[in-house]
Amino acid sequence: MGMKEVIEVIVGDICNEEHQQAMLSQLDLYMQDPMGGQGKLADPLASEILSGLKELPNFVFFLAKRKGEYVGLANCFVNFSTFKAKRLLNIHDFSVSPHFRRNGIGEALMQKIVDYSRENSFARVTLEVRDDNTKAQNLYKKMGFFDCNPPMYFWQKEL
Numbered sequence: 807m808g809m810k811e812v813i814e815v816i817v818g819d820i821c822n823e824e825h826q827q828a829m830l831s832q833l834d835l836y837m838q839d840p841m842g843g844q845g846k847l848a849d850p851l852a853s854e855i856l857s858g859l860k861e862l863p864n865f866v867f868f869l870a871k872r873k874g875e876y877v878g879l880a881n882c883f884v885n886f887s888t889f890k891a892k893r894l895l896n897i898h899d900f901s902v903s904p905h906f907r908r909n910g911i912g913e914a915l916m917q918k919i920v921d922y923s924r925e926n927s928f929a930r931v932t933l934e935v936r937d938d939n940t941k942a943q944n945l946y947k948k949m950g951f952f953d954c955n956p957p958m959y960f961w962q963k964e965l
Contacts, residue, residue, distance in 0.1 A: 811872060813911055815918035818867040820860050828869050830855070832879035836901035841939050866895070868922075870902070870915045877906040878915045884928075892929035895919065900933065900942070907941075916949045934960045 818825040833855070834847035859865045864885070870878030881899040886892070897919065902911045923931050933951065935942050 811909060813877075813909075813914040814871045815878075815914050816869050816871070817918075817922065818869050820856070820865065820867070825867075825869060826856055828876035829867055829879055829881070832869070832876060832901060832903065833881070833899060835903055836879065836899060839901070839904065841936060841942070842901070866922075868915055868918055870911050870918075872906060872909070872911065876903075878902040878911045880915055880919055882919065885932075887929045890929035892927065894929045895923045895931050897931065897933040912945045913949065916945065920949070 818829060820826065820829075830847065830852050834852075836842045837844040837847050862883070864883050866882050866884065868878075868880040868882070869876055879899060879901050880897055883896050883898055885894050885896050887894045900912075900915070902915070920931060931951075933946065935946060
């Protein structure tokens with residue numbers, strides 16, 4: 807029996823250039839994935855993402871590393887539950903590098919997010935997931951997430 811791979815998950819620092827590049831690299835992989843469906847991350851957009859996120863005090867992100875290589879990302883935003891009068895953490899982007907999937911990285915990344923949220927007395931962790939992304943749904947269910955009661959829709963209006 808081999809030893810289980812060590813997966814390190816850190817809270818990223820948006821002012822740390824290595825963390826910035828890791829976040830953008832992982833975001834690029836996610837955008838090119840069929841579940842991201844956006845194509846390659848263009849340099850002008852990457853620059854705008856960094857400058858925009860630096861301006862948001864409610865932004866927090868997590869990076870997963872395996873054998874010194876960044877292999878996963880979760881971009882999150884702190885929000886506030888008026889019904890609970892407590893902060894909550896919304897996972898906006900959640901992705902594992904395609905070549906490293908099915909190795910426990912998603913679980914480790916999600917566990918770090920949940921632990922961080924508990925340590926900071928957040929009311930809950932929220933996320934949205936594509937209806938056709940059953941692999942992600944299975945991970946989220948395994949980690950204790952469930953549909954809202956009553957079920958909610960995620961709507962948008964393009965501006």
